[in-house]
Amino acid sequence: MQINETPRNLVVDMLDRVMRQHAYSNLTLNQVLSHHPLTQKDQRLLTQLFNGVLQHRLTLEYWLTPFIRGKQLVPWVNELLLSALYQMHYLDRIPDRAVFSETIEIAKRRGHAGIRRFVTGVLHAVQRQGVRPLSVIADPVKKLSITASVPQWLVQQLVAEHGFSRIERMLATINDPPVQSVRVVHPATRVRVVEALRRAGLAVTPSPITPVGLRVTGGFVPATAAFKQGLITVQDESAQLAVDALMVRPADQVLDACAAPGGKTTQIAGKLTTGRVTALDLHAHKIKLIKQNATRCGVAARVNARQLDARRAAATFTPGCFDRILVDAPCSGIGLLRRKPEIRYMKTAADSKQLHAIQGAILDAVAPTLRVGGRLVYSTCTILQQENEKTVTAFLARHPEYTLERVQTTKGIKTDRETDSLTIYPDDFMTDGFFIAALRRIK
Structure with a gap:
């Protein structure tokens, strides 16, 4: 295998793409796995190495810093050294000699003699001296x-x-491997889906928190026949609870105000018979994605996807025209630390404050379009109160026509909680962190 096609070399490019070009880690990984002919063993190494360096980046940088003595590294050299440190300290089954051999070869092929000597010196110094303990x-x-x-x-x-x-x-759990989960699109096909996934070599267990969710391991879900046939869709278990809490009825007119890529839209549509879900997004390419997902899941006839900024909802739709509204709001994504580890390095406190304002504007805009007696569910995939409880509290202060109701789920998740809203933390069920609030329009 040529050096530029080895997992370790590919990971250097992938890390640089995520950290400096702000590419999404999951999309980057899927793209590389799809375009490079790697063995299953190399796919596993690439995935583990890529995710591991992202997950443990601050620890690895803490360890590396004394050995580079303030030297400003070329980005790819920095990623190469972090990758080597990760292998030396987290992958026990890979001997140091194997790490040294390929890391030095990559430095030689990608750089010049000086870079090769520098990388070699750092690796041997780490091996001789060890890394400084976190306990200090x-x-x-x-x-x-x-x-x-x-x-x-x-x-x-x-x-x-x-x-x-x-x-x-x-x-303590945030860097554990994420659970791969799917939603069964049509509950009546659940037994058939489980059998199909197991025949494809995947291990399947029921979700502990949602009746339509499954946890799967041992394979790539989008490559399965069940996914291609629209029997399942990839969706975190916590995210599935937002639609559960919406309590959709078959004839409801529903607004999904921030819909892309359409996971919750198709979940809503699956509960409708004569009703319809209007799905909004700002961008044309994301509207196309919603439509594609609706078609794959067999619910396109009940989905009306429109390119529209949700903050223009009040000026676009008739007052009181919706029975149910879902605002799965744009957020910092801090609940996704396990699944998308790069998020932790990309977001700031200022981002959260700005998102709080956007969330409030969306809620204000959709509020008049819900009928009296209707239900509005506000959800995010963050665990920061600025974007969760404080957004809801501020909305209620501006809108006395709404009241907060207790979030209820089919499986009775966290029924002993003190709050009416529901917050799922990443260590509660090893799912994504998620927040759900349910509001009713009373006048």
């Missing part, structure tokens, strides 16, 4: 930040909202 970090928040590889501002924010012990427990 005195500040508990900084130590947790480096240990879990979550930026310090985010650790501070989460600790302020939930307490140190709670967040320490949560972040």
Whole structure:
């Protein structure tokens, strides 16, 4: 195999693409796996190495810093060294000699003699001296930040909202492999779907939190016949609960205000018979994606996908024309730390504040379009209160015609909670972090 087609070399490019071009890690991984003829063994190594360096990046940088002595590294050299450190400290079955051999060969092929000598020197120094222990970090928040590889501002924010012990427990799980989950599009086909996935070599277990969800391991779901036939769609279990909480009825007129890529739209449409779901998104290419997903899942006749900024809803739709509204709002995505580890490095506290304003504007715009007695569900895939409870509280203060109701789910998730809204943390069920609030228009 040529050096540019090896998993370790491909990962260097992938990491650079995510960290400097802000590509999505899941899309980057799928693209590389689709376009490079790797064995299953090499696919596993590439996936583990790529995700692992993203997940443990701050820890790896903490370890690497003393060995580069303030030297400004070329980006690909930095990614190459972080990848080598990850293999040396997290992949016990790979001997150091194998890591050294290919890392130095990549440095030689991609760079010049000076880079090769530098990389070789760093690797041998790490091997001789070992890395500095995390235990020497005195500040508990900084130590947790480096240990879990979550930026310090985010650790501070989460600790302020939930307490140190709670967040320490949560972040201890954040770098575990994400659970791959799917939603059965037509509940009546559940038995057939499970059998088909098992025949395809995947292990299947029921979701503990949603009746239409399955957890699957051992394969690539989009490549299965069940996915191609529209019997299942990839969707996190927590995300499936937003539509569960919406309590859609067969004849309802439903607005999905922030719909792309259409997972919740198709879930809503599957509950309708004479009703219809209007799905909005800002961008034409995302409207196309919603339509494609609706067609694949066999619900296109009940989906009306429109290119529209949800903040223009009040000026576009007749007052009181919808029975149900879902606002799965744009958010920081902090609940996705396990599934999309790069998010933690891309977001700031300022982003969360700006998103809070956008979320409020969307809620204000859709509010008049819900009929009296109708139900509005607000959801996000973040666990920051600025974008969750505070957004809902501010909306209710502006809209006395709405009241907060207790979120109910089919499987009775967290029924002993103190809040009417439902927050699922990443360590509750090893799913994505998610927030759901249910509101009713009373006048």
